[in-house]
Amino acid sequence: MSTPTTPRIELHRGGDRMKTRISWLDSKHSFSFGEHYDPDNTHHGLLLVNNEDVVLPGEGFDTHPHRDMEIVTWVLGGSLVHQDSLGHNGVIYPGLAQRMSAGTGIMHSEKNDSWRLDGTLPAHDEPVHFVQMWVVPDEPGLDPGYQQLEIDAELARGDLVTVASGLPRYRDRTAIAINSSHAAMHVARMSAESSGVTLPEAPYLHVFVARGEVDVEGIGTLAQGDAVRLTRSGGQLVRPHGAAEVLVWEMHARLGGG
Numbered sequence: 001m002s003t004p005t006t007p008r009i010e011l012h013r014g015g016d017r018m019k020t021r022i023s024w025l026d027s028k029h030s031f032s033f034g035e036h037y038d039p040d041n042t043h044h045g046l047l048l049v050n051n052e053d054v055v056l057p058g059e060g061f062d063t064h065p066h067r068d069m070e071i072v073t074w075v076l077g078g079s080l081v082h083q084d085s086l087g088h089n090g091v092i093y094p095g096l097a098q099r100m101s102a103g104t105g106i107m108h109s110e111k112n113d114s115w116r117l118d119g120t121l122p123a124h125d126e127p128v129h130f131v132q133m134w135v136v137p138d139e140p141g142l143d144p145g146y147q148q149l150e151i152d153a154e155l156a157r158g159d160l161v162t163v164a165s166g167l168p169r170y171r172d173r174t175a176i177a178i179n180s181s182h183a184a185m186h187v188a189r190m191s192a193e194s195s196g197v198t199l200p201e202a203p204y205l206h207v208f209v210a211r212g213e214v215d216v217e218g219i220g221t222l223a224q225g226d227a228v229r230l231t232r233s234g235g236q237l238v239r240p241h242g243a244a245e246v247l248v249w250e251m252h253a254r255l256g257g258g
Contacts, residue, residue: 007232014225024059028052044229045204045251049134060111066102068140070178078128084108088146095152097163097175103144137179147176155189160197182253190240201234204251212244
């Protein structure tokens, strides 16, 4: 892994993303994923996957394996049930930070069926809308693990909140830990009255508009689903047009070096 020498800005519009659409799933892929492969769009920094998914009620991803990956799931609307081979199960909802470390291997499922986990809940007809992100761990063969934490109160302040991180600089202020000492994920949930947030400076940044519309200083307007990939940059002000939510990956290394 190494750091870049040339500043670069790449704007990627949400409508240009690769898509997987089946009866119960609407998935949009920022990077190559599954059968959608583009050799020029495999990752940015250490971020390999940034999938925006909408899953219908009673449906979801059946039990499947993962290995040697740090997986962060961020729910924007509705609720997602997680169950894994380590015995963890629970409902992920907006404002709850969640991380799964696949390590030497883990099996899990993700479904929009919370009423089946808790027999006291009535069935519902609300889709679940979430973003799932994968980053490379520091080394392969780590122990698999799981962590979640409610951070809704911190998000309500409208600041850039460090949600998941392995960077030493955020050790005392991150919500959940990931096994990547070169990466951190931040979220800003901004109101219409917000004056905006400032992007951290890093060799690699990935800024994804999860909700609403924002202006990024020196770049322009980004709508929901748009993303900007920055190399050797940071310090730009991000201002919302009304209520908006942005997900920011700060990375100090790149997969494969270069």
